[in-house]
Amino acid sequence: MSQRSAKEMGLVACPRCTKVWPIETDRCERCGKTLHSRSPKSLQRVWAWWVIGVMCYIPANILPMLTTRTLFRSEDSTIVGGAVELIHHGSVGIALIILIASVAIPVGKFFAIGFLALSVQRPSAASQHQRQILYEVVEYIGRWSMIDVFVVAILSALVQLKALASINPGPASLFFACSVIFTMLSAQSFDSRLIWDRHDQMKKSSAHV
Amino acid sequence: MSDSPPPIPHQPNRKPIWSQVSLVWLIPIAALLIALAVAWQSYQNQGPLITIEFEEGTGIAPRETELRYRDIAVGLVEDVRFSEGLEKVVVSIRLDKEVAPYVDNASKFWVVRPELTARGVSGLDTVLSGVFIEGTWDNTPGGLVREFAGLPDEPLFRERENALEIALRTTANGKFTDNSPILFRGIEVGRIGKARISPEGNYAIAEAVIEEQYAHLITDTTRFWDTSGFNVSLGPTGAEIDFSSLASLVSGGITFSTFVSGGGPTQNGTVFQVFTDETAARESLFNAAEVETLELSVVFDDNVSGLAVGAPVELSGLKIGEVQTLNGIIDQNRFGDARVHLNAVVSIQPARLGLDGEVSPETALTFLTARVSQGLRARLASASLLTGGLKIELVDVEDAPPEAIALDSDIPLMPTTRSQISDASATVEGMFTRINNLPVEELLTSAIDFLDSASSFVASDGLQTVPAEVQALLGDVRGLVSSPELQNVPTLLNATLMRFENILKEIETQETVAKMVGAVEAAANAAAGVDTAIAGVPALITQFEAVAAKAADLPVDSLVTELAALAETAKTVIGTDDFEALPGQLGAALAEIDATLKTLREGGLVENANATLASARNAADSVATSVEDLPELMAQMTALLNQASRTVKGFDTGRELSRDAQDAMRDIRDAADAVSSLARKLERDPSALIRRR
Numbered sequence: 068m069s070q071r072s073a074k075e076m077g078l079v080a081c082p083r084c085t086k087v088w089p090i091e092t093d094r095c096e097r098c099g100k101t102l103h104s105r106s107p108k109s110l111q112r113v114w115a116w117w118v119i120g121v122m123c124y125i126p127a128n129i130l131p132m133l134t135t136r137t138l139f140r141s142e143d144s145t146i147v148g149g150a151v152e153l154i155h156h157g158s159v160g161i162a163l164i165i166l167i168a169s170v171a172i173p174v175g176k177f178f179a180i181g182f183l184a185l186s187v188q189r190p191s192a193a194s195q196h197q198r199q200i201l202y203e204v205v206e207y208i209g210r211w212s213m214i215d216v217f218v219v220a221i222l223s224a225l226v227q228l229k230a231l232a233s234i235n236p237g238p239a240s241l242f243f244a245c246s247v248i249f250t251m252l253s254a255q256s257f258d259s260r261l262i263w264d265r266h267d268q269m270k271k272s273s274a275h276v
Numbered sequence: 277m278s279d280s281p282p283p284i285p286h287q288p289n290r291k292p293i294w295s296q297v298s299l300v301w302l303i304p305i306a307a308l309l310i311a312l313a314v315a316w317q318s319y320q321n322q323g324p325l326i327t328i329e330f331e332e333g334t335g336i337a338p339r340e341t342e343l344r345y346r347d348i349a350v351g352l353v354e355d356v357r358f359s360e361g362l363e364k365v366v367v368s369i370r371l372d373k374e375v376a377p378y379v380d381n382a383s384k385f386w387v388v389r390p391e392l393t394a395r396g397v398s399g400l401d402t403v404l405s406g407v408f409i410e411g412t413w414d415n416t417p418g419g420l421v422r423e424f425a426g427l428p429d430e431p432l433f434r435e436r437e438n439a440l441e442i443a444l445r446t447t448a449n450g451k452f453t454d455n456s457p458i459l460f461r462g463i464e465v466g467r468i469g470k471a472r473i474s475p476e477g478n479y480a481i482a483e484a485v486i487e488e489q490y491a492h493l494i495t496d497t498t499r500f501w502d503t504s505g506f507n508v509s510l511g512p513t514g515a516e517i518d519f520s521s522l523a524s525l526v527s528g529g530i531t532f533s534t535f536v537s538g539g540g541p542t543q544n545g546t547v548f549q550v551f552t553d554e555t556a557a558r559e560s561l562f563n564a565a566e567v568e569t570l571e572l573s574v575v576f577d578d579n580v581s582g583l584a585v586g587a588p589v590e591l592s593g594l595k596i597g598e599v600q601t602l603n604g605i606i607d608q609n610r611f612g613d614a615r616v617h618l619n620a621v622v623s624i625q626p627a628r629l630g631l632d633g634e635v636s637p638e639t640a641l642t643f644l645t646a647r648v649s650q651g652l653r654a655r656l657a658s659a660s661l662l663t664g665g666l667k668i669e670l671v672d673v674e675d676a677p678p679e680a681i682a683l684d685s686d687i688p689l690m691p692t693t694r695s696q697i698s699d700a701s702a703t704v705e706g707m708f709t710r711i712n713n714l715p716v717e718e719l720l721t722s723a724i725d726f727l728d729s730a731s732s733f734v735a736s737d738g739l740q741t742v743p744a745e746v747q748a749l750l751g752d753v754r755g756l757v758s759s760p761e762l763q764n765v766p767t768l769l770n771a772t773l774m775r776f777e778n779i780l781k782e783i784e785t786q787e788t789v790a791k792m793v794g795a796v797e798a799a800a801n802a803a804a805g806v807d808t809a810i811a812g813v814p815a816l817i818t819q820f821e822a823v824a825a826k827a828a829d830l831p832v833d834s835l836v837t838e839l840a841a842l843a844e845t846a847k848t849v850i851g852t853d854d855f856e857a858l859p860g861q862l863g864a865a866l867a868e869i870d871a872t873l874k875t876l877r878e879g880g881l882v883e884n885a886n887a888t889l890a891s892a893r894n895a896a897d898s899v900a901t902s903v904e905d906l907p908e909l910m911a912q913m914t915a916l917l918n919q920a921s922r923t924v925k926g927f928d929t930g931r932e933l934s935r936d937a938q939d940a941m942r943d944i945r946d947a948a949d950a951v952s953s954l955a956r957k958l959e960r961d962p963s964a965l966i967r968r969r
Binding site for chain 2: 108111112115116118119122123138140256
């Protein structure tokens with residue numbers, strides 16, 4: 068059984084109304100949506116968003132995430148530093164949540180997106196299905212990285228006791244939010260159809276041989 | 277066969293190169309540019325890093341401890357580490373860029389910690405927030421300096437204050453409370469810093485600041501005194517308790533007053549004395565103690581007790597200072613023995629030396645140095661015979677070996693000479709010993725025996741009859757005088773005098789007076805010869821000295837013994853039979869006189885005497901005329917004596933010799949005076965020569 072993609076058959080589907088048009092069609096005559104067989108410059112946009120996401124992630128870890136001001140002293144804590152401090156205080160669970168949400172997931176996303184983008188350009192050991200699942204997981208889980216930003220936002224809003232104690236978001240929270248946003252944009256820019264194109268080309272070339 | 281879709285005309289894509297690049301790339305590029313710009317800007321705005329060394333780093337934490345200026349953070353500690361050898365704590369501070377140029381050499385840094393003193397609490401905010409480092413510097417940028425030594429305490433004087441900086445020192449042996457306020461009318465107008473002890477340990481000195489708005493209260497004539505503690509006095513108005521403020525009661529305080537007007541403004545760095553109380557401060561104003569005293573060290577070879585702190589130091593009998601401290605020193609290298617030498621530090625008031633011009637310790641030292649080169653030396657002398665107290669005298673020593681004030685040590689060292697301590701007790705004791713040794717009792721016994729013998733002699737019968745016989749003798753004399761023969765005596769005397777007159781006339785004609793003048797001239801020549809004779813005087817004096825020594829050696833004891841022997845002899849003489857017979861012999865003698873007088877009465881003696889007296893009067897008249905030449909004689913005598921005196925004066929080889937010669941002169945002069953008085957008497961009353969008075 069041979070699978071043929073729409074592109075190979077000279078067809079293109081409208082992403083909005085799903086009507087199929089010949090591949091040369093520039094615009095969907097039904098809904099007016101511009102038609103592309105593959106998203107143009109998809110990989111370029113993936114890489115661009117990926118780069119800025121990584122850039123934002125660096126200051127997000129260096130700068131203080133939270134500024135806690137008690138009666139006479141103020142304390143700044145970074146993401147990792149705060150987690151380590153929590154471990155020292157015995158709250159290993161909370162520390163793990165923070166580490167997973169703020170470190171493991173974003174870093175994992177960077178690796179996953181980078182891996183996907185590379186895998187459509189050159190041969191990869193992973194199968195198309197695995198990569199498709201990976202892409203879906205990245206797409207799904209990306210928004211949860213924002214949990215850290217939410218925690219900071221909620222704490223800042225709640226703990227404002229004037230001179231006694233106050234918690235304010237540090238500059239890292241902004242960078243962290245940006246990093247999450249840019250990573251999600253990067254994931255969205257990825258055209259998952261490219262995963263399969265590559266497979267077809269490989270097959271075709273092997274068949275020719 | 278399936279229908280192929282109708283061919284749709286399509287235009288081949290001719291895309292320009294820029295359209296093949298996604299616009300999204302602009303975002304990371306923009307982000308990168310922004311990040312670079314921010315990094316560059318923050319690098320540009322970053323202040324310099326300075327390091328401060330502290331003795332200890334209590335509470336200093338990196339990235340937390342601030343550097344403050346006027347209580348505003350102008351820097352942050354970046355790093356705290358040890359210096360090499362763990363000797364100090366080195367704190368690195370990132371300064372703000374705008375203050376960096378002001379942090380120059382004059383900057384001071386110290387750690388502000390909470391402090392609880394009697395005067396209150398300071399640095400309370402650091403209890404909870406942690407310490408901070410305070411810095412102070414002046415308001416003119418002087419170029420950044422990167423390495424500083426931190427102060428252990430807050431400095432008294434901050435660069436930005438325009439306060440008056442003075443120093444306060446205690447009087448000798450005075451006390452001091454440092455870190456205390458300076459009050460004026462109960463208002464704090466300044467502060468005293470940490471006191472330190474002078475190198476010689478005789479006073480304490482501390483820096484003090486007077487706030488700018490009160491600086492005009494301090495003049496040259498201002499006096500400071502200690503008001504710490506309280507003062508209780510009992511007087512006619514009842515008991516009085518007085519203390520300035522509770523704070524000064526606890527922590528001490530110093531106040532001041534300007535008792536007299538007219539003082540000039542004070543310069544920074546002036547040293548003031550702190551007196552123990554107001555009375556002392558007020559008195560000091562009139563004792564001219566405001567001039568800093570000159571300190572001299574005097575080392576005496578012998579360690580004599582009796583010199584006390586406060587003992588006077590005198591120059592020509594005037595008190596010019598007093599002894600400040602006393603201690604003993606043992607310095608084998610310096611003195612060549614291991615004995616304890618008495619080292620006295622004396623303070624000399626330059627004002628009392630009566631120097632011209634500027635009165636300062638330096639001029640006083642210059643003056644004393646000059647005097648020392650002329651032989652001025654310090655010595656110990658008795659201040660009081662009764663108490664045995666000593667004082668230090670500065671005296672001129674003749675033929676003193678050349679010495680100078682040693683300036684190589686901290687305190688100039690004054691050369692000394694032999695002490696002159698009159699040991700009164702020893703002298704008095706020696707005198708008493710000699711008195712004790714006199715044979716007083718034997719002498720008294722002999723004297724009593726002698727008086728007894730005399731008493732028995734007087735009481736003897738022979739002696740009792742003497743008065744009656746004397747009475748009879750007087751009766752005979754009366755008879756003789758009243759006899760007519762005696763009445764004729766003046767006539768006879770007259771005749772005798774007439775004869776005398778004739779003799780004197782003869783003398784006149786033979787120019788005897790001229791001869792006498794010649795004789796006197798010869799005497800003058802002889803006196804000139806004395807010049808040479810006096811050359812032998814030293815030898816004579818030596819002989820005299822020998823004789824005197826012999827005389828000194830003559831034992832008083834033996835003299836007394838001889839006296840006693842003499843008394844004994846007298847006693848035996850009185851006790852002899854011949855002596856007992858003496859009254860009888862006296863009576864016989866009187867009887868013989870009686871007989872002689874009777875014979876006289878019968879002879880014509882009285883008439884002869886009368887004639888003689890007449891002659892004598894004529895002779896006296898002649899003498900009067902001849903005596904008129906005496907003044908000339910006198911003048912020549914005086915000239916002679918003057919010559920002799922000059923000769924003796926020229927003979928000034930030694931004082932003792934001169935003195936002896938003077939004695940000789942005096943004797944000669946006495947003799948001359950006697951001659952002179954005789955001559956005067958003769959001139960006044962020539963007949964005295966005749967009357968043999």
